Amino acid sequence: MTSRQVFPPLSLRATGLVCGRGGMALTRALDFSVTPGRCLLLRGANGSGKTTLLLTLAGIVAPLDGVFALEGSDAETGPALHYCGHRNAVKPRLTVAENLCFWAAVNGATGLSIDAALQQVGLERLGDLDAGYLSAGQSRRLALARLLVSLRPLWLLDEPTAALDAEGHDLVTRLLDNHLDMGGLAIAATHDPITLPDPARMETVVLGARP
Amino acid sequence: MSAFRAMLVRELRLARRGGGDVLTLVLFFIIVGAIVPFAVGPDRELLARIAPGMVWIAAFLAMLLGLDRLFRPDHEDGSLILLRQADLPLSAVVAAKLITHWLVSALPLIVASPFLAMLLAMDVETFWRMLISLLVGTPALAAFGAVGAAVTVAIRRGGLIAPILVAPLSIPVLIFGTGSISATQSSAALLFLAALSLMAVALAPFAAALAISSGED
C-alpha cells in the first residue's frame, strides 16, 4: 500500500444484510466486503434503501436480518466511523470555526488542524463568520471539513456532492482519494458519478432490485 | 474530559446566542405568577398564603416550556446522529445538556423569584425557604424534563407531548417543594426533595441516552 498508511488494516464485511425501516425490508440480502483503501459506491433510485443501509452500517438503525462487522478494529479506540448524512449538523449561530472546533473536540482532534481543514474545503476566509450566513454548498463543505479534523477509518457518505458545484465535486473526489490513500474505507451513496483517478479502487453496488 | 467540556461550552454558547431564550423563560415565570392576583383578587393575606404554591407552579410550567430547546434543534440539524459517534458516550452528552438546561432555565427563575415573591406579598422568612426549596428542587424538574424531551425527540409534534409525560413524574417534586416552604416539618420535606433531585439527576442521563438511541430516526 502507499507510504502514508495511517489506519490499521480494517475491512467491513456484511453477509446476508437486510436493511429496513419499521419492519419493512428495503434491500435484498446484501453480501459485500470493503477492504482498506477501497470505496463502495451505492447507486439506485430514490427510496431504494441507500440511506437506510448507511444508517444501519452506522449503527443508528438495527438491521432486519444478516450481520455486518468491522474486522480488525479494537473496541476501545472508540467509534471508528464518520457518518455524513443529508443534514450538515451546522449551528447557524456559531461561527464556522466554532462549529469545526466543537466537532474536533468531540470526535478527538486526530486529523488536520481547524485552519488546515478549512483550507482544504475552501472556507479559510470565512472562519469567524456566523455559519448561518453560509450557503447550502458552503455548509456542505463545512460538513466535509468535519471528516478531516478527526481521523476515522470508515467514511459513510450519503450524497456527499449534494448542493455542491462542479468545483465541489472535484473536492469530494480529492478528499475521498486522499482518505483511501491513507488506508481508509468508504461507502458513498450518490446519484452523480464520482470518478476516482484510479477507478480500480471503486466498486459499485446497485440497490433497489428487490428479490 | 475535553470532549465533555467542549459539549458544555457549545451548549452554553448556543444558549447565550440563542435569541432571548432566557428572557422568555423568566418572563413566562413572572407573568404566570403575576396573573394570579388578577384572578384571585388583590387582598394580601390570601396572596401570601398561596404564594409558595404559585411560585412553584410558575417555575414548573416555565421549565416545561424550556424542554423543547433541549434535543429538538440537534435532532433537526442532524447533530444528534453524529453525537452518537462522538468520543464521549451519549449519556455524557445528555449530562452536559442537562447541566446547561438547569443553568439556562432554572437558575434565571431562581434569580427572578424575589420579584415574584414581592408581587405575591410573600414575607421574608417564607421567601428564604422558597428560595432554598427551588434551588434543591429544580434539578429534579430539569432531569425529568430531559427524560421527557429525549423520549419525544423523534416524534414530530413531540414538543406538546413532553409536558404531559413529565408532569406526573414531577408531582412528588411539587409536593415536597411546597411542603418544604410551609412552616411545619419543612426540613423533612426538604430532605426528601434533595433525595429526589439527586436520584433524578443521577439516573436521567442514562435513561435519556437509552431513549434517544432506541428511538431510531
Place this chain on the structure above:
Amino acid sequence: MSIDTTPKQSWWNRIAHPGQFVAWTTPLLWPLTILTAVLFVVGLWFAFFNSPEDYQMGDTVRIMYVHVPNAWLSQFVYGVMAVSALGTLVWRHPMADVSMKAAAPLGALFTALALFTGALWGRPTWGTFWEWDGRMTSTLVLLFIYLGIVALWRAFDDQLRAARVIAVFTLIGAVNIPIIKFSVDWWSTLHQPASVFRADGPTMPGSILTPLFVMFFAFTFLFITLQLKAMHTEVRRRRVMTLQRKAAQGSTA
C-alpha cells in the same frame, strides 16, 4: 423595497435613507447630550435644595421627581414605537424599523424604573413595596409587553422580516394598553387619584411643579439622545450584517 420611489426628493424620503439620516443627526448628538446634562443638574438642584416638602407626604414627594417622568416616558416611548410601527407597515420607511427596534429596550428600562421608584414611593405612603393599585399594575403589564417585544426582536434571525411582524404586534399592543388600563383600574379599588394632570389642572403649588417639569424634560431629552445613538448603532449593525452576507457570497472558492 426601493427607497426613493417618488420623483421629488422630499425631506421625508431623504431621511429615509439610513446613511443620510445618520449624517443629518450626528451633529445633533453633542448639543443634546449637553442639554440633557444641564437639565439634570438644574432638576436635581431644584429637587433637593430648592423645593419644600409636601404638606401630606413630607419629603417622600422628592421621589415623585423621578417617578413621574419615568412613568410618563414609559407611555411616551411606546407612543414613539407605535408611530414607528405605522411607519414600517404603512410607508415602509426603513428608519421606522430602526427607531422601533432602538426604542424597545429604552422603554423597558424607563418602565422598570417607574415601577422601582413607585415601589419606593409606596413603601412610606402605603406601607408596602408593592400594592396592586391600578396605575402600578397597568405599568407592570406594560413592562411585560415591552419585554415581550425585546424578546421578540432577539428571537428573529432575519431583522428585515422581523420589523414588519413586530410592528404588527406593537400596534396590537398599543390598542390593548387603554383596555388594560381601564380594566385594571376597574379591578383595583385602592388607587391614588392622578394628582398632576387632573382635569382641573395640577393640585400642587408651583414650587413643587418646577422641579417636576425640569426633571421631566431632562428625562425626555435623555431618551431622545439615547434613541438617536441607538438608531445609529442599529444602522451600522445592519450594514455589518449585509457585509457578512456579502463576505459569504464573495468568497465561494
Place this chain on the structure above:
Amino acid sequence: MIDLGPHAVFIIWAYLGVATGVAGLIGWTLYDARATAKKLASLEARRR
C-alpha cells in the same frame, strides 16, 4: 445634604436606583455603539 425627613432611606434608594439604571443604559448604548463600529470597520477593511 439637607434633612430628608424620616423616610430619607427610600428617597436615597430611589435616586440611587434611577442613577444606576440610567448610567447602565448610557454605558450599554455606548458600548454597543463602539462594538458595532469596530466590527464594521474590520469588515470594511477586509472587503477592500
